[in-house]
Each structure stands twice: as C-alpha cells, then as structure tokens.
Amino acid sequence: MPELPEVETVRRSLLAHLPGLTITGVDVRLPRLIKYPAVSEFTTELKGQTFLDIQRRGKYLKFIMSGGQTLVIHLRMTGQLRYACPDNPLPRHTHVIFNLSDGWELRFTDMRQFGAMYLASHAEIGQVAGMDRLGWEPLEHFPLAEFCQELARRSAKIKSLLLNQHFIAGIGNIYADEGLFAAGIHPEQPAKSLTAEQGERLHTALVQVLRAGVQMRGTSFSDYVDGLGRSGDFQHQLAVYGREGQACPRCGTQIQRIKVSGRSSHFCPCCQSAPEQI
Numbered sequence: 001m002p003e004l005p006e007v008e009t010v011r012r013s014l015l016a017h018l019p020g021l022t023i024t025g026v027d028v029r030l031p032r033l034i035k036y037p038a039v040s041e042f043t044t045e046l047k048g049q050t051f052l053d054i055q056r057r058g059k060y061l062k063f064i065m066s067g068g069q070t071l072v073i074h075l076r077m078t079g080q081l082r083y084a085c086p087d088n089p090l091p092r093h094t095h096v097i098f099n100l101s102d103g104w105e106l107r108f109t110d111m112r113q114f115g116a117m118y119l120a121s122h123a124e125i126g127q128v129a130g131m132d133r134l135g136w137e138p139l140e141h142f143p144l145a146e147f148c149q150e151l152a153r154r155s156a157k158i159k160s161l162l163l164n165q166h167f168i169a170g171i172g173n174i175y176a177d178e179g180l181f182a183a184g185i186h187p188e189q190p191a192k193s194l195t196a197e198q199g200e201r202l203h204t205a206l207v208q209v210l211r212a213g214v215q216m217r218g219t220s221f222s223d224y225v226d227g228l229g230r231s232g233d234f235q236h237q238l239a240v241y242g243r244e245g246q247a248c249p250r251c252g253t254q255i256q257r258i259k260v261s262g263r264s265s266h267f268c269p270c271c272q273s274a275p276e277q278i
Contacts, residue, residue, distance in 0.1 A: 004170030005213030058169030
C-alpha cells in the first residue's frame with residue numbers, strides 16, 4: 001500500500017498540472033469505488049468544478065475544488081492516479097476517468113479495486129470514515145514530548161503501534177521497519193518499555209526515513225507510480241524491508257522476517273536485539 005512518501009509524491013506530481021483545470025466530465029466505470037455521495041450526484045457535482053489545490057492527510061489525497069467541495073481519494077493497495085493524454089492507451093483496471101479542460105484526463109486505475117473516493121463540502125470532509133481520527137502528521141506536527149508520553153502509556157508492540165493510523169498518520173510496513181532499524185529497536189518491543197533515549201531515537205528516525213522517502217519519490221516494487229506514471233527510487237536505499245536473508249548493511253547479520261500482529265516485519269537480530277520482556 002502506498003504510504004506517506006508515495007502519496008506525497010503523487011500529490012506533488014499532480015500539483016504541477018491540475019490546479020486551474022476544470023473537470024468537464026466524469027466517467028465512473030466501477031461505481032462501488034464511489035463511497036459518498038451516490039454516483040450520479042458525484043459525477044454531476046464535480047462537472048464544472050476547477051481544481052484549486054491538492055493536499056494530503058495521512059494516506060489520503062484531498063483535491064480542493066472551486067465549488068466549495070473536497071474530493072478525497074484513497075489509493076489503498078494498488079490504486080494509481082495518472083494525469084494522461086487521452087491518446088495514450090487506457091490501462092487495464094481503469095475505473096474512473098476525469099475529463100479535464102486542457103483535453104487531458106486524470107485516470108484512476110486499481111487492480112485490486114480497494115480504492116475509495118468521497119466528495120463533500122470542505123467543512124464536512126474531515127468526517128470521512130478513516131480521516132476523522134487520524135493521528136499526528138509526522139512531517140508537519142509531531143511533538144517529541146507528546147510522542148514519548150504516548151509511548152509510555154501504550155502496551156502494544158511498537159511495530160503495531162506505528163501502523164495504527166490513529167497514532168501516527170501515513171506510516172505503513174515499509175517505513176515502520178526502516179524507522180525501527182534506524183533507531184535500533186526490535187519490532188516486538190512493547191511501546192511502554194522504550195526508554196526516553198529510545199523514544200527520541202525513534203522519533204528522529206521516523207522523520208528521517210519519511211523525508212528520505214519523499215526526497216527519493218517513494219518506494220516502487222510493482223504497483224506504485226506517481227501522477228505521471230514514474231517510479232520512485234527509495235527501494236534502492238532500503239536497509240531491512242523486503243531483504244529477508246540478506247546481509248544487514250550495518251553489521252552483516254542476516255535480516256530476519258517475523259509476523260507482528262499478523263504483519264510481516266523485517267529487522268536485524270543484532271542491531272535490533274530483543275529486550276528481555278519480549
């Protein structure tokens with residue numbers, strides 16, 4: 001699933017093209033992707049509206065429209081948004097097409113069909129399911145003292161807590177694993193057992209790996225591309241994620257993979273040794 005750096009990269013790539021363009025028509029080919037309002041209302045209300053801005057909240061993209069409404073799109077696992085010339089062949093699994101005033105299209109493709117779209121007033125859009133309780137934005141407002149206080153009262157394993165979008169918005173498997181490695185913390189360590197020093201290291205590491213992910217335009221394995229169809233480069237910098245059995249770049253020990261709350265977690269058993277309480 002695209003995480004904060006990937007969604008931010010999509011946002012930036014589309015921000016260079018969409019503002020000032022007007023939607024001249026909407027072709028919905030898979031109605032169940034439109035979660036609110038009804039498809040007929042969704043297409044009617046968007047027609048004639050102009051893109052003013054594109055924002056991001058966690059893993060959600062927010063398209064600020066001229067009619068006082070916000071279009072929210074969640075890519076989920078395999079969703080892609082591409083600004084494309086209509087002469088380009090339509091990719092398989094293209095489910096929604098926004099026709100634009102410059103003659104181009106904004107295409108939403110989704111092989112797994114888990115994506116979601118919502119349209120509501122600027123004031124109401126914060127109540128979209130999943131957006132209404134999002135946690136800190138780690139690259140915007142992420143206070144160290146409050147982060148450490150929250151860790152101290154949470155009994156969940158730290159990897160599970162980092163994946164909780166109500167705790168921190170935008171982090172998924174890739175950047176949780178990379179952040180924990182950079183901080184030298186085992187993914188199964190209970191959050192409340194982290195020392196103040198570990199909490200500060202983790203805070204710093206999460207910000208650093210997320211910023212690096214954004215700078216390198218995200219991590220591309222199979223599905224993720226930006227709004228112009230370009231792959232990211234952060235996969236070439238991964239220290240542990242997806243590297244089971246390979247040598248740790250820091251100490252040479254083989255990277256291991258375990259399940260933490262049902263999610264795969266990659267770590268170095270030497271650099272991220274398990275504390276006694278696990």
